[in-house]
Amino acid sequence: MAIAFDVLASVWAMVSEMEVVGDSPRLTLMVYVALLGAVVLVTSLPSAAWSTFVIEKRFGFFTGSIWLWLGDTAKSAVVAGVIGLPLALALDAALAWGSTSGSAYLYAWAVLVSASVVLLFAHPRLIAPCFNTFTPASDALLARITTVANKAGFPLGEVMVMDGSRMSNHSNAYMYGMCSAKRIVLFDTLLDQVDQDGVVAILGHEMGHYVLGHTWWNLIIVQAYALGFLYAFSQAMAWPGLVEAFGFGFGFGADGSAGDLPPHLIRLVVFSFLAVPVDAAVSLGMHMLSRKFEYDADAYAVDLGLDLVPPLQALHRENKSMSDPHPLYSAYHYTHPPVTERVAAIKARMEARGRKTQ
Numbered sequence: 268m269a270i271a272f273d274v275l276a277s278v279w280a281m282v283s284e285m286e287v288v289g290d291s292p293r294l295t296l297m298v299y300v301a302l303l304g305a306v307v308l309v310t311s312l313p314s315a316a317w318s319t320f321v322i323e324k325r326f327g328f329f330t331g332s333i334w335l336w337l338g339d340t341a342k343s344a345v346v347a348g349v350i351g352l353p354l355a356l357a358l359d360a361a362l363a364w365g366s367t368s369g370s371a372y373l374y375a376w377a378v379l380v381s382a383s384v385v386l387l388f389a390h391p392r393l394i395a396p397c398f399n400t401f402t403p404a405s406d407a408l409l410a411r412i413t414t415v416a417n418k419a420g421f422p423l424g425e426v427m428v429m430d431g432s433r434m435s436n437h438s439n440a441y442m443y444g445m446c447s448a449k450r451i452v453l454f455d456t457l458l459d460q461v462d463q464d465g466v467v468a469i470l471g472h473e474m475g476h477y478v479l480g481h482t483w484w485n486l487i488i489v490q491a492y493a494l495g496f497l498y499a500f501s502q503a504m505a506w507p508g509l510v511e512a513f514g515f516g517f518g519f520g521a522d523g524s525a526g527d528l529p530p531h532l533i534r535l536v537v538f539s540f541l542a543v544p545v546d547a548a549v550s551l552g553m554h555m556l557s558r559k560f561e562y563d564a565d566a567y568a569v570d571l572g573l574d575l576v577p578p579l580q581a582l583h584r585e586n587k588s589m590s591d592p593h594p595l596y597s598a599y600h601y602t603h604p605p606v607t608e609r610v611a612a613i614k615a616r617m618e619a620r621g622r623k624t625q
């Protein structure tokens with residue numbers, strides 16, 4: 268849609284002529300990014316509302332109210348603006364600054380890496396508490412998780428329970444923190460759907476991802492891809508045809524050189540459309556690797572003496588996920604193997620260790 272209707276170029280033409288932005292290129296770019304963000308938000312609202320109030324509600328997942336949903340949507344837009352606008356300006360400045368020395372891709376990559384590190388620290392402390400309430404896990408659960416963490420050599424920080432049930436019955440658990448003192452977050456819905464043995468087994472699997480180095484591999488691959496993408500962009504960013512194809516009109520100098528190209532950031536956005544087929548190939552490879560990591564983490568949990576079969580089956584039932592998808596569909600879309608295949612692999616490994624699932 269954005270490509271077909273030249274949305275990027277039309278909004279840029281509109282913003283460039285606004286009196287309020289005057290001669291300030293930075294302000295023009297900020298207004299442009301904010302306006303594009305508003306266009307994306309408004310056009311995505313109908314499908315987001317449909318998936319929440321029709322599909323999620325029909326299957327009994329949605330537990331919130333329209334006011335809660337609207338409040339969260341508004342908060343997300345503010346958070347996206349507070350993070351996105353400075354990041355957009357910093358990226359544009361880095362690309363412009365580096366373009367003279369041929370190091371634009373390195374500067375832009377440094378901005379992205381710095382933003383990721385800042386977000387890693389800001390998310391649990393500043394962003395997540397805007398949406399949910401976090402309370403420490405019970406002493407009994409914490410004691411059991413600590414035992415497994417010690418066995419796995421996992422640097423456990425705090426274990427928190429999040430009120431995921433305020434909006435949805437879907438259950439989840441995640442952990443973060445790159446080095447020491449990792450924080451584990453459990454959705455309250457997970458504690459309702461799975462018993463304590465199951466929660467500990469799921470966390471044994473998550474610790475497996477850390478101990479086996481999966482977290483680092485994912486980080487390295489994503490950052491290497493970002494660097495490669497930025498390098499490819501830096502080779503094409505001065506080429507007028509890149510933006511012309513997306514409806515940007517601009518004059519040429521008397522000597523035949525290009526006139527005013529739009530800011531580097533806009534050219535980067537345009538280039539990202541061209542990279543969609545490459546993204547698809549990369550995501551296919553990442554999903555294959557991710558499914559291998561899932562089997563490895565399952566095996567790790569088995570070797571810790573845990574039984575993942577009951578919690579996996581319970582979560583599969585509660586979240587109504589597909590048990591037997593078409594192999595081609597799951598090969599492309601799934602980050603996790605289908606539950607039937609995971610359970611079969613876990614049972615085989617348990618049997619090889621002389622154990623049986625409950």
Ligand SMILES: [Zn+2]
Pocket residue numbers: 472473476560561564
């Ligand atoms: Zn996993």
